[in-house]
Amino acid sequence: MSLRVTRPAYINAMVKRGYEADAKTGIKGNRREMRRHVCQQCHVEYYFATKTNELIFPWHFWTKDAPLKIENIDQYYDVIAKSENPFKADWIHKLTGAPMIKIQHPEAELFSSGIHARAGVGCADCHMGYVREGSYKITNHKIQSPLFQINRTCMSCHPLDEKQIRDRVFHIQKATANALRLAEGAILALIEDISKAKRIILAKYNIAETAPLEEQEKVLAAPLEKARLMHRKASLRWDFIYSENSTGFHSPQEAMRVLAQAIDYARKGQLEVQLALKHLHLSLEPLIGYGAVPLAPKPIPGRKEGMVPPAKLLKIDKELTQ
Ligand code: HEC
Ligand code: HEC
Ligand code: HEC
Incomplete structure (x- = not known):
């Protein structure tokens, strides 16, 4: 009945980081550490290698006992994933053509930089x-x-009353929700700028927007490369905090640092669009405010709840960011 870990992807990733494997418990650890290890087998970011479908945690640059930094994940996908396990992207963004990474649920990673992890508090x-x-x-x-x-x-652990504790959590979550919305707005603005730039460049070379992608890419790939990279980096960061399920609580300051970078990359991406167009003697009015939120897709036929958020949730969302 003692705690043990069994998932090969977790054990592999931890051994690569310098932790010791253990025949009985999977990874060597005292009880306090095991109360974290068991949860970290699943509550993580991962991807599947393209050819082998092997499940991999992108933790190559995350050193032992150190807090994870978002740069460690970025570096992994930009460097290692491309060479060691040929994997370029989870999907190509339809509007911008950027190679995108979809983040899963990186609780273990975000939690590692928070004050509780550093104080030895475990998930359990x-x-x-x-x-x-x-x-x-x-x-x-x-x-x-x-x-x-x-x-x-x-x-x-905390000698405070329930309300005080709840308020502290909500304070952190509200600030995070606010920054998430700022990042979303900035990323949407970048998406609009790149989409418009694509159209202008195609028109310059007399290529139809319906032409095969390969033909379009001959004139788009080089000028848009940097802006697309900024889109990938900004979206990866926004997604990292959005998909992490504590709305910033597990590590408030790292969450804000990551979101600040997301906004920075999105706005830099817009500047890269401007530079690229300038070199081609083209011009575009950049979107200074937020990009438009795309309409939610229609509910899936035959399902009661579709993908359209109910009014009740939209109201909470609005209150959170006020
Ligand atoms: C084998 C994989 C796995 C392990 C190990 C695991 N989880 Fe989960 N956990 C999940 C999945 C999958 C969900 C989503 C379940 C769903 O949506 O119905 C989840 C959901 C949760 C939730 C949200 C539950 C809710 O209220 O709906 C919490 C909190 C959570 N896990 C914490 C933990 C903690 C703490 C541990 C370690 C003690 C742990 N998990 C270990 C896979 C795992
Ligand atoms: C110091 C306390 C604390 C520790 C330690 C902690 N969490 Fe959390 N966790 C929270 C709080 C607070 C929330 C936000 C809950 C909410 O919004 O209702 C949360 C949210 C979550 C959720 C989403 C729950 C939901 O209802 O959707 C998951 C999953 C989760 N944590 C997993 C983990 C994992 C895995 C670890 C360890 C790596 C961990 N937590 C460590 C306090 C903690
Ligand atoms: C096992 C003990 C333990 C539990 C359980 C625990 N905490 Fe903590 N908490 C700590 C320790 C230790 C610190 C760090 C104190 C320090 O270093 O000053 C801390 C710090 C904090 C801080 C201050 C963060 C900062 O950056 O200064 C907040 C807020 C907090 N905890 C909220 C919570 C909430 C909310 C929960 C429940 C979801 C919780 N804690 C559960 C031990 C715990």
Whole structure:
């Protein structure tokens, strides 16, 4: 009944980072460390190698016991993934043509730079508070948000009342939600600028927008390369915080640092578009505000809930960013 890890991708990635494999527990660790390892097998960013379909965690540049920095992931996808396991992108963006990375759910990675990780607090301390079953004290296996049980999770370490604790979490989450929206607006502006630039460049060379992609790329690839790279980097960062499920709580300052970079890359991408067009003696009015949020797709036929967010959630979202 003791804690152990079994997922090969996790063990491989950890051994590469310098941790020791263990025949019985998967990775060597004391009980405190194991209470984090077990969750980190799944709550991570990963991808599948193109040819072998091998499951890989992009942790090559994440050194042992150090907090992960977003640059470690970026570097991995820009350098290692291309050479070691031929993998360029999860998908090509339809409007800009940028090679994109889809981030999964990087809780382990973001958490590593937060104050709780540095203080040795494990995932289970907050997500599996202790409960009494008769004379036994056991961890609650209904794993969920700690906010459902603040008295059994946060309050076992922090001598504050429930409201104070809840307010602190919401304060962090609200700031993160705000920065997420800023990043989304900036990335949408970049997408619009690149899409427009594509049209202008194609027109200059008399290539129809319906021409085969290969033909279009002959005139688009070189001038748009830098702007596309900025799109990839900005979106990867926005997605890293968006897809991480604590809305910034696991590491508030790193979350804000990553989002600041997302905004910076998006706006730099717009400047790269301007430079590229200038070299071609073309011009475009850059979008200074936010790009338009694309309409949600129609609900999938036959399903009650579609992909259109319900009014209730849209209202919460609006309040969060006010
Ligand atoms: C084998 C993979 C795996 C492991 C190991 C794992 N999780 Fe999860 N976890 C998931 C998946 C998948 C979901 C999403 C489930 C869903 O959407 O129904 C999830 C959901 C969650 C949720 C959200 C639950 C909710 O309220 O809906 C929390 C919190 C969570 N996990 C924490 C943890 C913690 C803490 C650990 C370690 C003790 C852990 N997980 C270990 C795969 C895993
Ligand atoms: C110091 C306490 C704390 C620790 C330690 C912690 N978390 Fe969390 N976690 C939170 C809080 C607070 C939230 C936000 C909950 C909410 O918004 O309802 C959260 C959210 C989550 C969610 C989304 C839950 C949901 O309901 O959608 C997941 C998944 C998760 N954490 C996984 C992890 C994993 C994996 C670890 C360890 C690597 C970890 N957490 C460590 C406090 C913690
Ligand atoms: C196992 C003990 C433990 C648990 C459980 C725990 N914390 Fe903490 N928390 C700490 C420690 C230790 C620190 C760091 C204190 C320091 O170094 O000054 C900390 C720091 C903090 C900080 C200050 C962060 C900063 O940057 O200054 C906040 C806010 C916080 N915790 C909120 C929470 C919330 C919310 C929960 C529940 C979801 C929680 N903690 C659960 C031990 C815990």
